[in-house]
C-alpha cells in the first residue's frame with residue numbers, strides 16, 4: 519500500500535517548495551502589521567539578527583532530521599527514540615491547529631479576490647469587512663473552498679502535485695510582488711514608508727518586541743511543527759543543509775521586506791496608521807487601493823499574490839499531517855488527504871464563527887480563532903522548537919556534521935543547538951504564558 523518515498527526532482531524544486539512553505543500570510547499579512555506595531559526599523563533589525571543567528575539553528579536541525587530519517591515527522595522522532603512518538607504527534611497537531619485558523623483567512627482572501635476581479639468593490643471596507651466576516655454560510659464555504667484548493671496538490675502526490683504547484687506559483691508570486699513594490703515606490707508616501715521601515719528609533723526597543731520577533735521568525739520559517747522536517751525528508755542526499763537554509767531565509771526575508779515596501783508607501787500616502795493591525799490588508803489597504811489609479815487591477819493582483827503565498831503554505835501544512843498519517847495509520851495518500859481535510863473543515867467552523875455567532879464564546883478570554891493562534895504561536899511553537907533542538911543536539915550523534923557541516927562555524931552552531939537556543943525558546947514559552 520505504501521508508495522515509494524518521493525524525492526524532489528531538483529535542488530531548485532526543493533528550494534521552491536521550502537520557500538513556498540515559508541512564504542505565506544506570515545510574510546505578506548503578519549510581518550507588515552507586526553512591524554508597524556513594534557516600531558518599524560528597530561523591529562526589522564532585531565528580527566534579521568534573530569533569524570540569521572538563532573532561528574537558523576532549529577531550521578538546519580529540522581531539515582537534517584528529515585534528510586537523515588527520510589521519514590514523516592512522527593516516524594522520524596520515533597526512530598530516534600520510540601518514546602518520542604508522542605512528541606512527533608504534538609508537532610502534527612500543532613500544524614493542524616494552525617491550519618484551522620490560517621484557512622479561514624484563506625477564505626477571506628478568496629472573497630476579496632472575487633470582489634476585485636468582478637469589480638464589485640465595496641464603498642467602505644471598514645463597514646464591509648466585519649459584516650462579511652461575521653456571516654455564517656459564505657465564510658464557511660470559502661474556507662472549505664480554500665482548503666480544497668490546497669488539498670488537491672498533496673492529493674496528487676509530492677512530485678505531480680506539490681512540486682508542480684510551487685514551481686509555478688512561487689516565480690509568479692515573486693514577479694507580482696516586485697511589480698507591486700515598484701508601483702508603490704512611485705507613490706507620494708514612498709519616502710516616508712521607507713524611512714519608517716529602515717530608519718531605526720531605538721527607544722522602541724523592548725523585550726516584548728524581541729519575543730514577538732522570535733515568534734514571528736518561527737512562524738514565518740514554518741519551524742517547530744514538522745513542516746520543514748517533512749519537506750527535508752524529500753531532499754536529495756547531496757543537498758547541503760546550512761547553505762540551503764540561508765538561501766531559504768534569504769528568500770523568505772526578501773519577500774517580507776518587499777511586502778513592507780509594497781504596503782508602507784501606500785499606508786503613508788493615505789496617512790493611515792501603520793499600526794492598523796491584522797485588519798491592515800482587509801480594511802485599510804483595499805480602501806486605499808480603490809482610490810488609486812488602476813484600482814481593480816491593483817487589488818486583483820495583490821490578492822492573487824496573497825492567495826498564492828497562502829496556498830503554497832497551506833499545502834505544506836497538509837502534507838506534514840498527510841505524510842504522518844500515511845506512514846502511521848497505513849492509509850493511502852488519497853484517503854489520508856480526504857480524512858484530514860474533513861477534520862480541518864469541521865474544526866475550522868468555530869474558527870469562522872469567532873467573528874460572528876460565536877464571538878462571545880471565549881476560551882481563556884479569547885475567541886476560538888484567537889485561542890488557536892495563541893496556543894500555537896505562543897506556546898506550541900516555542901515548546902516544540904526547544905524540544906527539537908534538545909532532541910537533535912543531545913540524542914542524534916550525526917546531527918552536527920549533517921546540519922552544519924564541519925569547521926568552526928559548525929562547532930558554534932552545534933553548541934548553540936544544545937544549549938543557548940533551546941534555552942531562548944523556553945524563555946519565550948514562559949514569557950508567552952505570562
Ligand code: PFF
Nearest residue numbers: 540542543544738745831835
Ligand atoms: N510559514 C507560513 C507563513 O509564514 O505564512 C506559515 C506556515 C506554513 C506554518 C507551513 C506552518 C506550516 F506548516
